[in-house]
Structure formats: structure tokens, C-alpha cells
Amino acid sequence: MELRKYLLPGLISVTLLSGCSLFSGEEDVVKMAPLPTVENQFNPQEAWSTSVGDGIGDFYSNLHPAWQDGTVYAADRFGVVKALDASNGEEKWKVDLSEKTGFFSKNHSALLSGGITAAGSLLYIGSERGVIYALNSADGSINWQTNVAGEALSRPVVSDGLVLVHTSNGMLQGLDQNSGAVKWSVNLDMPALSLRGESAPAVAFGGAIVGGDNGRVSAVILNQGQLIWQQRISQPSGATEIDRLSDVDTTPVIVNGVVYALAYNGNLTALDLRSGQILWKREIGGVKDLIVDAGRIYLIDQDDRVIALNADGGVAIWRQSDLLHRNLTSPVLFNGYLVVGDSEGYLHWLNTTDGRFVAQQKVDSSGFQSEPVVASDKLVIQSKDGEVYAITR
Secondary structure, eight states: OOOTTOBOGGGGGSOOOTTOOSSSOSOOOOOOOOOOOOOOSSOOEEEEEEEOTTTTTTSOOOOOOEEETTEEEEEOTTSEEEEEETTTOOEEEEEEOOEEETTTTEEEOOOEEEEEEEETTEEEEEETTSEEEEEETTTOOEEEEEEOSSOOOSOOEEETTEEEEEOTTSEEEEEETTTOOEEEEEEOOOOSSOBSOOOOOEEETTEEEEEOTTSEEEEEETTTTEEEEEEEOOOOOSSSTTTTOOOOOSOOEEETTEEEEEOTTSOEEEEETTTOOEEEEESOOOSSOOEEETTEEEEEOTTOOEEEEETTTOOEEEEEOTTTTSOOOOOEEETTEEEEEOTTSEEEEEETTTOOEEEEEEOOTTOBOSOOEEETTEEEEEBTTSEEEEEEO
């Protein structure tokens, strides 16, 4: 069995039966923290909900909704893509990207996995089949589709006339935004074993900053596809294969000339944008995207602690440890609160000042994997079974 790319971030947070550890042969039991008791300071309300296909099921996927100009765009793994009115959830259009194949014209799943990204008049979605689709946001028709170097597990990023795609085999590719033609490719190198997931690039000043499965953060010039610096922020170490995983699967964040990046089994690291020089680092690992806002960093570590740190030096401000191993989504800031979803379908609202819970809401029984999306005055989140919810304060 090929293990590279078949280790999920959630694998570390499941319960392994006694004597059945995949790598060490030792008993390794990880228990999900019980649901914390929260006295709601307010009661979040469901504005609307609607189904978009069959969701992602039990598969690992970064597929999540996007919002633009009063419309929510959502998709399922099979290939259904819908545009929804953000005010009431009503369907504006629907397309199916699955292919009709075989003697009986049986639908062939599109295996959508990376996106949705809304930019201008187009939507961009990647697939495990190594295809990037550009859809017209007005009606869902295909503007172009292009085969890329590998599975497109992270969301496409649009900048400087390019669509940037980080594929599962370690290639960062720049596609022409208008035609989908591959303009350049950069090989970021791959270890023998890694988590299933890739860093989406961050862009600034004509460059892209992206994390790699080899524990490095790389900077690439957009108009040339030229690598200008690399910096290792995680060094493989430990007794087991899992201990030595060092992926940088999170999207770097660029603020005021500083790059903030997070590695699994590695470090939270601040780098100089121009040179890649390490400014400071803290021994914190994770695979969920982080937030940098108003001088603070908010992140989820690999054990599902929610942590706030000072962006200038990485000093911890608070830690919330009551959600351990609940397989949290990436966090989002909404109405002044930090919000995360979990694998049991709860949304947890935290005070950004001290990390205390201010509200808790059971939304969906199938649970959440992808992060919530802020859509003006609503918070939109898609469950694993494909239901899309709009939540108001």
C-alpha cells in the first residue's frame, strides 16, 4: 500500500485499537474531549439551509463554499456545483461536472476536492483527478478546464493573471487565468510519507509563498515561476513515521512583510518576506489554516487546542484546551468572535480576548471538516453530507 498521501490529519485524532498501531506496534489511544458545557451569552440562529449533492462523505477534502456579490457557491465531491442566493439560500443555478462514461452512461464522479475559489466572473475548482475547472459565475458553464500535474487538494489561488495550483505530488503550477494553459511549474520536492493535503499559496508583491510536504516554505516569482528562496521550518525527528511527518499544509499568512507559517510536528514560524530569514519560531504544530489579525495569531494545534499568540514574537496570550481531538475546522473571525466547527457538527464561539466560550450550537449530525466562510452578515458552513447552513448571530 502506498502510504504517501493517504495519511489524513484526522488519523492522528482517531482511536486506534489496542495492539493495532500502524507504525509502532504499541497501544496508542486518543480520546475525543467531551462536549464542553457552555452557557450561551447569545443564541446563533440558522437563517437558512439547503442540500448541495452528497457532500464529501468520509473522504478528506478541502472543498468548501465561497461567497461573492451576494451569492454563495458550493459543491459536492461527486461534481454538483450550485449558486445560492446568500439572503435566503434559493438556488440560482446548478451544474454537474461528473462525466458520463461506460455502456450505460453511468455518471463518473468528478472527485472535486480543491476550492471553491471565486475571483471576478469565474469560479475555480480542482479535483482529485488532476483537473482544474473554471466556471462562469453567472450560469456555471465551463469556461475552461485543464489537466495539472497531480491531485488538486488545496484551493486554487488567483493573482497577477494566474491561477496557482499546488498538487499532491509537490508541484506548484501557474495557469493562465483566461485560458487555463500551464505557464510554468515548480517542483517543491516530496518526502516518502506525508499527510493528505497541500498548502494553498499566499500571494504578495508579485510573489507566491507556499508550504511543502518536506517541511519547507518556498517563495516563487509569479511572472517567471522562479524559486527565489526556501526555508525549513520543520525538521523530521522521532521514533515513528508519524513522529517524523513535517508537512507545511497550512496557507502561509503575509502581514507587514512577515510570513507566518505552521508545520505539522514542527514550528509556528515568522519569516522575513524578502529573504526567508527566520525572525522567530515557537514549538507549535498543526495542519489547519491560521489567522493573523490586529497583532494576534489565532490557530488550532495538532491536538485541537485553540491558541492565541502575539504576532510580534509569538508569546502565548491564551489557550483553550476543552476541544481536544474533536477534529476542529480552521478558525474564522465573525462578528468579533472566533468560530470553529467540529466533527460532531457543533459550532463553538470563543471570546478573542481570553478564549472563553461564549456560545455553542449543534448544527448538523454528520459533522464539519471544512472551515466556515464569512458571507457579509452570515456565517456559511457546509457539512460532510453536503448540507449548507447560513448562520446569523
